[in-house]
Amino acid sequence: MNRIASFNPETGPPEHKSLGFGALLGLLQNDRKISILDLGQGLGTNIDFWSQFPCRISIADFYRGYQAKLAAEPEMPRSMAMAEALPYDGQTSFDVVLSWDLFNYFDLEELEMLVKLLCRWCRPGTLIFGLISFQPQIPNQPVVYKILDNERILYQMNTPEMRPCPRHQPRDVARLMAQFRVAGSFLLRHGIQEYVWAYK
Amino acid sequence: MIWKKPEGDDAPTPASYNPQPAPAPVSHHPAPARREHALIGPSIEIKGNLTGSEDLSIEGRVEGKIELQQNSITVGKNGRVRADIVGRVIVIMGEVDGNVYGEEQILLRQASVVQGNLFAPRVTLEDGARFKGTIDMAPRTAVETPALHPGPDSKPSGPMFKSAT
Numbered sequence: 001m002n003r004i005a006s007f008n009p010e011t012g013p014p015e016h017k018s019l020g021f022g023a024l025l026g027l028l029q030n031d032r033k034i035s036i037l038d039l040g041q042g043l044g045t046n047i048d049f050w051s052q053f054p055c056r057i058s059i060a061d062f063y064r065g066y067q068a069k070l071a072a073e074p075e076m077p078r079s080m081a082m083a084e085a086l087p088y089d090g091q092t093s094f095d096v097v098l099s100w101d102l103f104n105y106f107d108l109e110e111l112e113m114l115v116k117l118l119c120r121w122c123r124p125g126t127l128i129f130g131l132i133s134f135q136p137q138i139p140n141q142p143v144v145y146k147i148l149d150n151e152r153i154l155y156q157m158n159t160p161e162m163r164p165c166p167r168h169q170p171r172d173v174a175r176l177m178a179q180f181r182v183a184g185s186f187l188l189r190h191g192i193q194e195y196v197w198a199y200k
Numbered sequence: 201m202i203w204k205k206p207e208g209d210d211a212p213t214p215a216s217y218n219p220q221p222a223p224a225p226v227s228h229h230p231a232p233a234r235r236e237h238a239l240i241g242p243s244i245e246i247k248g249n250l251t252g253s254e255d256l257s258i259e260g261r262v263e264g265k266i267e268l269q270q271n272s273i274t275v276g277k278n279g280r281v282r283a284d285i286v287g288r289v290i291v292i293m294g295e296v297d298g299n300v301y302g303e304e305q306i307l308l309r310q311a312s313v314v315q316g317n318l319f320a321p322r323v324t325l326e327d328g329a330r331f332k333g334t335i336d337m338a339p340r341t342a343v344e345t346p347a348l349h350p351g352p353d354s355k356p357s358g359p360m361f362k363s364a365t
Binding site (some may be wrong): 044061194 | 250302308322324325326327329330331332333334336338
């Protein structure tokens with residue numbers, strides 16, 4: 001059963017227990033200020049959540065930024081559009097990258113470009129939190145994830161339209177993330193696998 | 201009688217005027233200081249640096265730098281700012297492209313569009329606010345603040361968040 005597709009807007013957005021997010025928090029060092037890159041949209045709820053930690057959080061709103069670049073300049077190479085949507089310099093590094101479900105919205109070639117780009121700002125121990133869907137369909141645009149607490153996340157869809165899910169295979173994901181080790185992996189009941197990757 | 205009160209004139213006459221000022225009532229609660237408030241209207245466009253010591257609302261366009269360190273700054277729904285902003289409490293309802301430094305708080309209201317870095321002990325994003333950049337919630341003492349009087353080379357921040365750590 002496709003739970004996301006059958007989500008009833010009248011009953012409110014579905015809330016999920018996230019084992020992966022809890023694992024991510026358990027791996028964070030609390031003895032210093034952490035630097036977070038959120039590839040999703042800026043949400044007050046999430047900013048409030050992170051404000052309990054000494055942190056600096058960068059909101060990339062990557063998917064919309066990348067799509068806007070390609071729409072404005074269709075001839076632009078995709079790697080360049082990605083780089084322009086993530087304009088951080090070589091001095092920057094992050095402790096945590098929240099990629100949410102973005103990996104479901106790119107083919108493997110694009111994902112390689114994205115991961116290569118992200119590696120520029122990783123240092124040993126940098127954690128990436130990502131969700132890979134095994135459902136036949138996913139919402140037409142990335143889901144907005146609201147952090148409720150250490151283990152609960154609210155899924156909020158921006159559109160009722162659906163699209164086919166690429167259903168990236170574990171072997172492809174492992175090859176893609178070769179510079180990372182899997183620090184946590186949890187298959188949730190609604191067909192989504194949560195990953196916490198740690199940069200080697 | 202030298203004074204003749206014209207009809208309809210309520211000015212005090214010597215007879216009714218009391219030159220001895222009545223003693224002010226003793227109060228243990230000082231009256232709140234009146235806060236001056238300036239408005240840049242929707243048809244106004246300013247290029248350059250804005251400084252001062254009163255609260256400011258912006259409904260027009262500003263390009264340059266805004267420094268009202270002890271005061272509140274509100275960028276209204278029609279406000280379009282391409283500038284770094286320094287203030288005590290900063291509320292944004294319109295569009296801002298630049299770094300924002302709040303002594304106490306920065307509030308991005310619904311439908312605001314902000315691109316730049318935010319520095320304040322408290323940052324609030326309402327649902328519907330669109331933000332791209334970096335938020336540093338360290339207290340002001342730990343935050344690098346912009347020079348009060350920048351040199352001639354200083355300019356509004358164009359490309360944002362070049363260094364996040």
